Amino acid sequence: MSRLKKLFEVQQHRVLNVYCTAGYxxxxxxxxxxxxxxxxxxxxxxxxxxxxxxxADGEVIQVSSHIALENGMTIEVLFDQLSKMRETIHIPVxxxxxxxxxxxxxxxxxxxxxxxxxxxxxxxxxxxxxxxxHLYGKAIKENELDFIFLVTPETPTERxxxxxxxxxxxxxxxxxxxxxGTDKDFSKVxxxxxxxxxxGLKNPFLVGFGIKDKASFDAVSxxxxxxxxxxxxxNALSKGDNVETITKQFLNSVLN
Numbered sequence: 222m223s224r225l226k227k228l229f230e231v232q233q234h235r236v237l238n239v240y241c242t243a244g245y246x247x248x249x250x251x252x253x254x255x256x257x258x259x260x261x262x263x264x265x266x267x268x269x270x271x272x273x274x275x276x277a278d279g280e281v282i283q284v285s286s287h288i289a290l291e292n293g294m295t296i297e298v299l300f301d302q303l304s305k306m307r308e309t310i311h312i313p314v315x316x317x318x319x320x321x322x323x324x325x326x327x328x329x330x331x332x333x334x335x336x337x338x339x340x341x342x343x344x345x346x347x348x349x350x351x352x353x354x355h356l357y358g359k360a361i362k363e364n365e366l367d368f369i370f371l372v373t374p375e376t377p378t379e380r381x382x383x384x385x386x387x388x389x390x391x392x393x394x395x396x397x398x399x400x401x402g403t404d405k406d407f408s409k410v411x412x413x414x415x416x417x418x419x420x421g422l423k424n425p426f427l428v429g430f431g432i433k434d435k436a437s438f439d440a441v442s443x444x445x446x447x448x449x450x451x452x453x454x455x456n457a458l459s460k461g462d463n464v465e466t467i468t469k470q471f472l473n474s475v476l477n
Contacts, residue, residue, distance in 0.1 A: 225390035236447030238265035244294025257468035270318035307339040317344040342367030414444035
C-alpha cells in the first residue's frame with residue numbers, strides 16, 4: 222500500500238500538503254526544509270522542480286524557481302539530494318513539475334529514479350490526459366508512483382469522473398482558474414467543493430491555490446480532505462534565514 226493511501230486511511234480530514242521549491246532558499250536547503258515540514262505537522266511534502274516557464278505558478282513560486290535554478294538546481298541534483306531522504310523522511314513525498322525538463326532527462330528514467338529514492342507520486346500539470354493514457358501512464362504505474370490530476374471549477378462532470386478514475390493518491394482541486402498565490406473568496410469556492418463532495422469520487426481531494434493561513438485552511442477543510450499550501454510558505458521562507466524557525470512559526474499559525 223502506498224504512503225499516500227495509508228495516510229488517507231488513518232486521516233480523512235485536515236490533511237496538510239505543503240509545497241516547497243527544490244533548491245530554495247539555498248541549493249542545499251531541500252532536505253532541511255523537508256525535515257522542518259515533517260517535524261512541524263505537514264502530512265505531505267510536495268517538492269516543486271524549478272522550471273523557467275512554470276505555467277500554473279504565481280509570482281512568488283516563479284521567483285523561488287528562478288532563484289533555485291540560479292543556485293544550480295536540476296533534476297539530477299534533486300535526485301542526488303533525495304537519495305537518502307527515507308532515512309529521515311517518513312511522510313509521503315510528491316514531485317510537482319513540468320514535462321519539458323522531465324522529457325529532457327528521460328521520462329522512463331525519471332520515473333525509475335523517483336521510485337528508487339522513495340518518491341510517492343507525481344503532479345505534472347501540463348501532461349495531457351490523452352498522453353497520460355497512451356504514452357506516459359505505463360512508466361508511472363510500472364514504478365508504483367501515484368499520479369495526481371488537477372481539477373478546476375470548470376471541469377465538466379464527465380471529465381472529472383475520468384480524471385478521478387485515472388488518479389491515485391488524491392485529486393488536486395484547484396480552487397479557481399488562476400495561478401497559485403492568488404487571494405480567493407472562499408464562500409464562492411464552497412459551492413464547487415460541495416459539488417466535488419457529492420460526486421462519488423474514489424480519491425480523496427485536497428484544495429490548492431490561494432490557501433495561505435488558518436482561516437483559508439479551515440474554510441476549505443470543511444468541504445474537503447484538506448489543503449495544499451505553497452506560495453504563502455515560500456513567501457515566509459523568503460523573509461528570513463532560519464528555515465527551522467520560520468517553518469515552525471508558519472505551520473503553527475496554520476494548524477493551531
